[in-house]
Structure formats: structure tokens, C-alpha cells
Amino acid sequence: MNPSRVVRENIRKLTDLPNIGKAGAADLELLGIEKPEDLVGLDPYEMYERLCILTGSRHDPCVIDVFISVTCFINGDEPKAWWDYTAERKIVLAAKQDIA
Numbered sequence: 001m002n003p004s005r006v007v008r009e010n011i012r013k014l015t016d017l018p019n020i021g022k023a024g025a026a027d028l029e030l031l032g033i034e035k036p037e038d039l040v041g042l043d044p045y046e047m048y049e050r051l052c053i054l055t056g057s058r059h060d061p062c063v064i065d066v067f068i069s070v071t072c073f074i075n076g077d078e079p080k081a082w083w084d085y086t087a088e089r090k091i092v093l094a095a096k097q098d099i100a
Contacts, residue, residue, distance in 0.1 A: 003069075003079035011036050018079035019069045029064070030054055039074040040049075045092065047071075064089045 003018035006027050010016060013062040014025035017036055031050055033039060044067035 003081050006073075006079040017070045017072050019066050019082040024066055026076075027051055034095040036070075037072055039071055044071045044073055061089065061093075062086070064093075 065082040065085040
């Protein structure tokens with residue numbers, strides 16, 4: 001759903017979350033996430049890695065941005081567009097590569 005149209009009190013199903021449409025909801029369901037509350041405490045980077053393993057393919061990194069957006073939202077942040085998290089993702093992944 002478009003982040004500008006999200007009303008926290010109306011979140012009941014996965015597609016009510018910011019940046020989640022049918023395909024995103026299907027990805028979340030594949031990860032065992034059935035309702036928005038299931039996202040509480042999840043790590044978006046781990047979610048992405050699990051999704052890649054479960055599907056047997058490497059997904060576009062913007063999927064991480066979407067996962068960051070919904071995990072931040074479900075933990076109380078304001079809804080934002082997924083691309084607002086791209087810079088954060090790039091910094092985190094670069095730091096992980098420096099460690100490896």
C-alpha cells in the first residue's frame with residue numbers, strides 16, 4: 001500500500017502495510033508471516049536472506065528496503081516509501097562486506 005495512505009489503526013492484513021502489495025504479501029507469507037504483528041522483532045536482512053534461500057534465487061536488493069520499511073513501521077515508525085531506506089541498506093551491506 002502507498003505509505004501516504006496508511007492509517008495505523010486500519011492495519012489488519014499484510015497488504016494494509018506500507019509498500020506491500022500482492023507480491024510483497026506473498027513473499028512475507030512464504031517467510032511464515034501471516035499477519036502484520038508477526039513482523040515485530042524481525043530482522044529485515046535475515047528476512048531477505050531467508051527469502052532468497054526459500055526461493056532458490058537472489059532477489060533485487062530493493063526487497064530489503066521494503067522489509068526495512070515494514071519492520072520499522074510495525075515497530076512504531078511513521079510509514080515511509082521503501083526507497084527512503086535504500087541509503088541505510090547500502091551502508092549496512094557495505095559494513096557487512098568490510099567485516100567479511
